[in-house]
Amino acid sequence: MHVMSEDLSNLVQPGRVHRQIYTDPAIFDLELERIFGVAWIYVGHESQVKSPGDYFRTFIGKKPVVLVRDAAGDIRVIHNQCAHRGSLVVANDNGNTDEFMCCYHGWTYHLDGRLKAVPLQHGYPENFDPSNPKTAMTQVPRVRSYRGFVFASAAADGPSLEEFLGHMATSLDDMIDRAPDGEIEIAGGVFKHAYDGNWKLYLENLCDAAHPIFTHRSSIDAAQQQSDAVHSDGTGEIAIRQMRQNGAPYSFWESQVGIWTYPNGHSYLGDYHDDAKLVAALKDPVFRDYIAAMEKKKGKAETRRVMEVRRWNSNVYPNLSFMSQFQQLRVVHPVAVDRTVVHTYNFRLKGAPEQMFRNTISFANTVNGTGSLVLTDDLEIYNRIGMGLSSAGAEWIEIGRGYRSDLPDAHGGRRGVNSTSEVYIRNMLDAWLGYMTAPTLSSPASGGGKYPAA
Amino acid sequence: MNAPAQKPDPSRTSHYVNDALYRALIENFSDWQDDARAVTDLAVRDEFRRLLEREARLLDQLRYDDWLAMYTPECVYWVPSTPQAGDPRREISVMFDDRRRLEDRIYRMRTGFAWSQAPASRTVRLITNVEAFATARDDTRMLRSNFLVSEFWGDETRVLTGWAGHRVTRDGAGWKIEAKQVNLIDCDQSIRNPSIIL
CATH class of the missing domain: 2.102.10.10 (Rieske [2Fe-2S] iron-sulphur domain)
Structure with a gap:
């Protein structure tokens, strides 16, 4: 392996990144050692x-x-x-x-x-x-x-989990706080996806507010042409609202949605999908029952505080992405430089009406389903990026959108001036470079001689 | 100028796929492969075999309108994501479509913007081991068949295989499909972008 730290530093530059970090097997091996072998x-x-x-x-x-x-x-x-x-x-x-x-x-x-x-x-x-x-x-x-x-x-020493998570812990809190009983549990099965592309592409897509209108155009068109006079149960409404929402115009993404980033590569999209857009809010009897259950257990003020947290995908770098509003969680497994497997899970909110979990399942089927009208587009995009990047025709990838307009965040991070900023990719690559070029840390404690010397 | 009429909240006014439908679905698809109820009349079995072969042909030929016409106005197309398919309200599905979602699925493929089906896959389906079972209702039968779909897309051919359960109901002289459950043998694994209708 002959990838030196100086070489790596040259691959990530202001507003652009070299395609090699997505295609070079030697760099992938180093990532396993220096990122997955060190980080939480x-x-x-x-x-x-x-x-x-x-x-x-x-x-x-x-x-x-x-x-x-x-x-x-x-x-x-x-x-x-x-x-x-x-x-x-x-x-x-x-x-x-x-x-x-x-x-x-x-x-x-x-x-x-x-x-x-x-x-x-x-x-x-x-x-x-x-x-x-x-x-x-x-x-x-x-x-x-x-x-x-x-x-x-896998590193014996390093920052504590709390230090590593920093402000992103509040997104995990949001997953749990939405349960009237304050507890959540994994249920309903696991979706497994694979694509022929690098693991970093997955996280780079999940906070990408500029892609839905193109990538998901087919399901946007399909959902928009559907008559509202033909109804299925409430879970059908979740699906159709979500597919239509992907077609919101740029003016929406540039005015009502934000992107926040934090140290160690973490980020989340926020102020997106208030409950009114997805579950008909208080008009929906299920949501009314849910709010009632929340208020009974947590009180009105705390319930209001929880409902006003509006986060879409939260990414904890390097292998976790979750979505608190519909209780989805995805785990990224790097398999090879050009092969990635993602497992997605659903959580049940303890103490919530049963229909809430049905909505979670419906949302999962719509957005994360192996054969969903939405995810199949994303998987195709990952494959196409994988194929495209394997060519040396273009050496550099542009990640400069919003570069000069990023703003400091009150909790020690950086945010985009609006959600279409690529600040979250730059932030992940900053973390990537930090891990990859760090002085050698203490080697992992496991391994070594299994058979003790005399 | 008149204000547009307020649309009723759909979640309160209609339950097209309602609990009764789910209950019937789960009941039908959990306890029906009973030897004592197997239809042995070869002519009747052949009628069902022809129905399944026609469905396979229409899908191979991308004749979605004709295919959808084989289904009742209220119908379910269900590809479970758990090997012992459970309650689709509590377990995720590779696909779980009522008629509206099925129409979306077809509409979407015709837009030309469904990237994993542009161009469309070429498929050939083999349907075998067709069995029919009587049910408690005179006008309803359950069918079981094995399938093997060869799909060419991109630069490779792959195989999707498993068994399907159809619930069919009497429609004049023929039968219509009320529900189809497609059980892929690898339904809980990574199935590379299953964008076709199975």
């Missing part, structure tokens, strides 16, 4: 592992890991790798178990990853010590939950 990576939600023994299989970068609640009820993230010959230990996506057992030679592990038993142990040399913490499904060095959202960092 979203792993899963505590509701996926409610009881001791519950586990959920996922990845940090390309490293297979398991999120598990151990016998004492603590949340752990352990490497999904047998300490014997390296086999993947957990193959099911999720489940409940008393112990983990490798199917190759039967090594078993406690739920926190410690080695439990080794068949034929008498055959190993005398200095083989099953209680050595490295002879284990090793734990990822740092694991923290922010109000149920579990993050892990």
